[in-house]
Amino acid sequence: MSRVAKCQCGALTAVCEGEPEYVSACHCLDCQRRSGAPFAAQARFRADRVVFHGDSRVWSRKGDEGGVADMHFCPGCGSTVWYMARSKPDLVAIPVGTMGDPAMPPPAYSVYEGRKYPWVCIIGDDIERYD
Numbered sequence: 001m002s003r004v005a006k007c008q009c010g011a012l013t014a015v016c017e018g019e020p021e022y023v024s025a026c027h028c029l030d031c032q033r034r035s036g037a038p039f040a041a042q043a044r045f046r047a048d049r050v051v052f053h054g055d056s057r058v059w060s061r062k063g064d065e066g067g068v069a070d071m072h073f074c075p076g077c078g079s080t081v082w083y084m085a086r087s088k089p090d091l092v093a094i095p096v097g098t099m100g101d102p103a104m105p106p107p108a109y110s111v112y113e114g115r116k117y118p119w120v121c122i123i124g125d126d127i128e129r130y131d
Helices: 029-035
Strands: 002-006 013-017 022-025 040-046 050-052 055-063 066-071 082-084 091-095 109-111
Touching: 002 082, 013 040, 013 082, 013 091, 029 040, 055 082
Parallel strands: 022 109
Antiparallel strands: 002 013, 013 050, 022 040, 040 091, 055 066, 066 082, 082 091
């Protein structure tokens, strides 16, 4: 199985082979700002199973716990198509919405729940939750 993540204008894509290693929901303020939504969902794929097409710009940010992530976005439309945490160079994080695939597995993790909007509910029995 392959999934294609793409920006809004279609100039930047990431082709992901197989199932993600895991899917997570993040409620941190940086992910809220990056996604423009009250939380962000991302699927992490092994880096050797992702092929990128098109030119990207990179913006690096330091997270709450000190780790740095490199955000790859389209220089034309500004959509973030993938990012990589420097502490996990073997994984590529793909924002779930860029794939337009309702069959994506549900999140296994929900992080920064202390910043979760009170009206957001990440449902599931086996979800690991972290403040």
